[in-house]
Amino acid sequence: MRLSRSAKVVLGVITALVFLFIYLPLLLVVVNSFNADRTFGWPPKGFTLEWWGRAFDSPGVREAVVSSLWVAAVSTLISLVLGTLLALALLRYKFFGRDVISLLVILPIALPGIVTGIALNNMFTTILGVSLSMWTVVIAHATFCMVTVFNNVIARLRRMHGGLEEASADLGAGVFTTFRLVTFPQLRSALLAGGLLAFALSFDEIIVTTFTIGAGDTTLPIWILQNLFRPNQAPVVNVVAVVLIVVSIVPIWLAQRLSQDSVGIGATRVKATEG
Amino acid sequence: MTLQTRHPAPGPAPAAAAVPRPKARRFSALLHRSPNLRLAGLVTAPAGWLVLVYIAALAALLVTAFWTVDTFTGKVSTEWTTENVVTVLTDPVYQRITLRTLWIAIAVTLIDLVLALPMAFFIAKVASPRWQKLLVVAVLMPLWASYLVKAYAWRNVLADGGLLEWLGTPVGLESPGYGETAVILTLAYIWLPFMILPIYAGFERVPDSLLEASGDLGAKPLATMRLVMFPLLVPSIIAGTIFTFSLSLGDYITAQIVGGTTQMLGTVVYANVGAANNLPFAAAVSLVPIVIIMLYLFIVRRSGALNSL
Numbered sequence: 369m370r371l372s373r374s375a376k377v378v379l380g381v382i383t384a385l386v387f388l389f390i391y392l393p394l395l396l397v398v399v400n401s402f403n404a405d406r407t408f409g410w411p412p413k414g415f416t417l418e419w420w421g422r423a424f425d426s427p428g429v430r431e432a433v434v435s436s437l438w439v440a441a442v443s444t445l446i447s448l449v450l451g452t453l454l455a456l457a458l459l460r461y462k463f464f465g466r467d468v469i470s471l472l473v474i475l476p477i478a479l480p481g482i483v484t485g486i487a488l489n490n491m492f493t494t495i496l497g498v499s500l501s502m503w504t505v506v507i508a509h510a511t512f513c514m515v516t517v518f519n520n521v522i523a524r525l526r527r528m529h530g531g532l533e534e535a536s537a538d539l540g541a542g543v544f545t546t547f548r549l550v551t552f553p554q555l556r557s558a559l560l561a562g563g564l565l566a567f568a569l570s571f572d573e574i575i576v577t578t579f580t581i582g583a584g585d586t587t588l589p590i591w592i593l594q595n596l597f598r599p600n601q602a603p604v605v606n607v608v609a610v611v612l613i614v615v616s617i618v619p620i621w622l623a624q625r626l627s628q629d630s631v632g633i634g635a636t637r638v639k640a641t642e643g
Numbered sequence: 644m645t646l647q648t649r650h651p652a653p654g655p656a657p658a659a660a661a662v663p664r665p666k667a668r669r670f671s672a673l674l675h676r677s678p679n680l681r682l683a684g685l686v687t688a689p690a691g692w693l694v695l696v697y698i699a700a701l702a703a704l705l706v707t708a709f710w711t712v713d714t715f716t717g718k719v720s721t722e723w724t725t726e727n728v729v730t731v732l733t734d735p736v737y738q739r740i741t742l743r744t745l746w747i748a749i750a751v752t753l754i755d756l757v758l759a760l761p762m763a764f765f766i767a768k769v770a771s772p773r774w775q776k777l778l779v780v781a782v783l784m785p786l787w788a789s790y791l792v793k794a795y796a797w798r799n800v801l802a803d804g805g806l807l808e809w810l811g812t813p814v815g816l817e818s819p820g821y822g823e824t825a826v827i828l829t830l831a832y833i834w835l836p837f838m839i840l841p842i843y844a845g846f847e848r849v850p851d852s853l854l855e856a857s858g859d860l861g862a863k864p865l866a867t868m869r870l871v872m873f874p875l876l877v878p879s880i881i882a883g884t885i886f887t888f889s890l891s892l893g894d895y896i897t898a899q900i901v902g903g904t905t906q907m908l909g910t911v912v913y914a915n916v917g918a919a920n921n922l923p924f925a926a927a928v929s930l931v932p933i934v935i936i937m938l939y940l941f942i943v944r945r946s947g948a949l950n951s952l
Contacts, residue, residue, distance in 0.1 A: 370858055371769065379765040383778070386762045390785050390835065393796035396806055400799060409804040450689040457685035461678070469686070472693045478885075479936065480893020482909045486929050487700035490922055494719045495703045511696050514689065542671030543681065565787070572789030574896060579916065589791045596795065596900065605795070612789045620787045624780060 394613060401606040408602070419603035429608060432591040439502060439587060440570040443509035447566045448559060450510070451517025459525045476512040484512065485579030492580065500582040508580040509573060513566035520562030521555060528554050561626045564619035572616045588612060708926040717920055727927035737911070741931055744908045747827055748891035754831040755838040755887045756880065763839050767846030768854075779843070786836035794900045797829040801901060821903035829901050830891045837886035845879025846872075881943045888939065892932040908932055 371379075396410075404414035423429050458470055476484050488508050492498045532554075536546040574589040581590060592608055595601040674681050708727055713720045731737050766778045785793075798821075800806045807818040819825055849872055857867040895909025902910075908931055915925035 371864055375864065376769050379761055379769055382761045383765040386758050386835075387781060389758075389832070390782075392806070393793065393800050393832065394785060394788060396799055397792060397796045407804070408799060408802065410806045410809040450692055453685045454689035457682060457689070461682045461685075463682060463686075469690050469693070472690075472698070476697055478889070480889055480909075480932060482893040482895060482912055483701075483704075483929055483933055484697075486912055486916060486925055487704040488696070489916060490707050490926060491696075491700035491703050494707060494922055507696060511692070514692075537675065542668060543674040544667070544671055568787055572791065574789070574791040575893075578913075589789065592791055592795065593896070596798075609789075609792045609795055612792050616787050616789055617784050620784060621780075624783070 397606060397609050397613065401603075401610045403603075403606075406599075406603060408606075419607050423604045423607035423611075426604060428586070428591060429588075429604065432586045432588045432608075433611075435502060435585060436571055436588040439505050439509060440567045442506045443513050443570045444563050444566045446506070446510035447513035447517050448563050451514045451562060451566075452521050452555070452559065454514070455518050455521035455525060459522055473515050473518055477515055481573075481575030482579075484508070485576040488576070489579040500580060502582065502585055504580045504582070505577055505585075505587070508576045509570040512573075512576065513570055516565040516569060517559070517562035520558045520565070524555055524558035557626045561623035564623040564626075568616040568619040572612050704926050704929065707923050708930055710923045712921050712923055719922055727924045728930070730924070731927050731931060737928070740906050740908060740911060743823070743906070744892060744932075745935070747823065747830065747907065748888050750827045751830045751834060751891045752838075752884050752887045754827070755835050756884065758831075758835060759838040759842050759883065763842040763846055766839075767843050768851075782836050782839050782843075786840075790833060791896060793833045794829055794897045797825070797832060797897075798900050801825050801828075821901050823902070823905050825901040825903070826894075826898055826905055826907070829897050830894060831887075833897065834887040834890050837890065838883040841879045841882040841886075842876070845876045845882075848879075849875050885940070885943070889932075889936045892935060 399412065400408050401419055402415045402417065403412040404416040404418075405412060454469070454473060458466060485508075488504070488511075489500075492500060492504050498504065528551075532550050533546055536550045537543075541549065572589055574593065577587055577590060578593070581587065586594070588608060589612065592605055592612070595605050674684070707719070709723055709725060710719055710721050711724050711726065712718070766775055766782075770778060801818050801821065802808075803818075803820075805818060811817060819828070853871060854867055857871045858864075862870065893909050895907060895913045898905050898907045898910050899913075908928055912925045912928050915921045915928065
């Protein structure tokens with residue numbers, strides 16, 4: 369099949385337009401965080417740093433940043449441990465129920481967030497009688513963050529040579545020593561990449577969070593949602609939105625550089641099933 | 644000498660690694676001998692977490708849908724009733740909301756398909772390898788940017804005197820304002836990368852030699868696309884639609900932010916968990932998207948799409 373030059377140009381133009389469609393709205397938020405006009409009419413009439421200063425001085429925003437960081441850090445830690453264990457188990461062993469578990473791990477992100485959210489909310493409040501708090505948010509986040517760690521680790525394990533571990537065992541190293549000195553060093557960058565993704569995923573999650581967070585607690589996305597419809601807070605909301613964009617995109621960019629394994633949800637899964 | 648420092652004779656230096664405490668040593672040896680014990684150690688914690696937290700929660704949700712709320716205390720009472728489910732299925736209000744949600748999810752899926760196909764084709768088959776890498780990263784980055792921020796960005800784009808009005812006025816287009824159209828546009832925007840990636844991966848897997856052979860045998864590009872490329876691409880396309888369709892079905896944040904008064908299944912669920920405090924009814928409503936998605940997965944299961952998720 370040979371495409372004519374004009375067909376290629378048309379396809380290129382369409383691609384460029386779609387990219388414009390993808391990036392323009394995000395760019396608008398960034399520009400608006402410096403927009404001097406409080407109603408954000410377009411085009412902006414002037415620029416100011418006032419909103420950024422106000423966001424830094426706002427105790428509500430600062431508190432929300434701290435709790436978002438805490439939730440993301442704890443759920444990343446839990447999902448790192450669980451995701452790695454699961455990847456090792458599923459790749460190295462054949463056992464009854466293996467296929468079911470590999471389906472189970474992607475279920476929390478395959479079903480819409482609202483299902484996960486209300487299922488956990490119902491579980492905590494109705495069934496268990498636990499009051500919602502930051503810890504219930506952590507449990508919910510760890511459940512769907514596990515899959516990003518799992519995907520990264522299993523992709524790495526597939527490319528790894530089992531022979532090194534056998535050699536280590538033959539030379540007398542125990543199971544734990546082999547993991548610490550042979551397996552772990554090879555997994556390190558995959559773990560870092562998976563952990564960064566989990567962190568980014570948790571940091572800006574909103575749907576499951578609204579269903580599992582306690583009444584008095586706020587994460588950064590919850591703060592945005594609460595202040596979105598208050599006109600006098602609009603300028604600060606823009607600033608917080610930019611912070612969210614940066615905090616979620618920078619780890620992805622780093623993760624992409626760290627691992628040769630692909631990072632997207634779709635792409636990783638396609639890779640995982642191919643391998 | 645240098646060799647000796649690198650491989651020291653059994654001395655005290657690497658003691659931690661080579662001579663662990665006897666107890667740990669025995670445990671390690673036990674693990675070494677028994678693969679089943681090793682497997683149990685690996686799988687118990689994560690599988691236990693998934694089953695105890697997630698599967699239990701889904702099962703409880705199903706059960707709760709058949710409970711009711713005590714009108715006096717506002718607490719969930721465990722009396723069995725099919726009232727909630729019957730209301731959701733037969734009340735015209737909820738039928739209309741279900742149909743509207745379905746329509747929104749289908750429209751979003753179609754828009755994303757139309758945008759993703761030429762773009763994925765360009766990235767996979769036309770762009771040079773260097774550009775290909777760059778473009779894939781450019782698709783991936785916004786995929787991970789906050790869902791909330793994206794919906795918020797569209798609130799700005801669609802606003803009175805916003806970007807869309809400014810762009811549209813010279814060509815006679817108006818901003819649709821906040822409503823159903825805005826929800827469709829915004830959701831199509833948010834889920835687009837989820838459609839591009841699997842389709843791109845699908846194009847990647849179609850070997851160039853196959854396309855060349857088709858061309859050498861006299862097929863025009865369009866015939867090659869229709870007869871060679873498209874059949875190979877079907878699983879990837881379906882994989883993409885699973886994401887856009889299922890994610891749109893459960894949405895309620897976008898409907899809140901740009902939907903005006905638009906009601907979707909998700910907004911009903913949210914209202915019943917929060918303000919109305921009727922968890923059993925919310926659970927019953929949430930079964931609708933679950934059943935629709937399961938049905939969809941069941942229908943497309945034979946296409947092999949589930950393997951390209």
